[in-house]
Amino acid sequence: xxxxxxxxxxxxxxxxxxxxxxxxxxxxxxxxxxxxxxxxxxxxxxxxxxxxxxxxxxxxxxxxxxxxxxxxxxxxxxxxxxxxxxxxxxxxxxxxxxxxxxxxxxxxxxxxxxxxxxxxxxxxxxxxxxxxxxxxxxx
Numbered sequence: 292x293x294x295x296x297x298x299x300x301x302x303x304x305x306x307x308x309x310x311x312x313x314x315x316x317x318x319x320x321x322x323x324x325x326x327x328x329x330x331x332x333x334x335x336x337x338x339x340x341x342x343x344x345x346x347x348x349x350x351x352x353x354x355x356x357x358x359x360x361x362x363x364x365x366x367x368x369x370x371x372x373x374x375x376x377x378x379x380x381x382x383x384x385x386x387x388x389x390x391x392x393x394x395x396x397x398x399x400x401x402x403x404x405x406x407x408x409x410x411x412x413x414x415x416x417x418x419x420x421x422x423x424x425x426x427x428x429x430x
Contacts, residue, residue, distance in 0.1 A: 305403055308395045312406070317389050320413045324382045327375060334372040338365060381414035397421050 399421035
């Protein structure tokens, strides 16, 4: 039996990730959380438009176009901020699952989610197989 096959077989028999593995995932999540919070801060600052680069001294036609763009931009920023907040919540929930030692267990099958998937999508709660069965509607 090849080493890779032996590792995969061992992984399939495990019911949860070891404390060392959970610590690795915790660091990945903390790094992603820091970046996500930083991005959210930028989005919220853009939404509040604190630096107000207004168009008060420009032509009326340009001013109307600019204000229309700002409204559209604020709506888009609002959607992005909401998505970012949801992402942050999902990452925070993943940290709770790490503390409970239930992290990485598929909520549909009860089997371990592949490490490769968790490294890419650390807040995943479904294995690839379960996600495909659901038609890709869940995380």
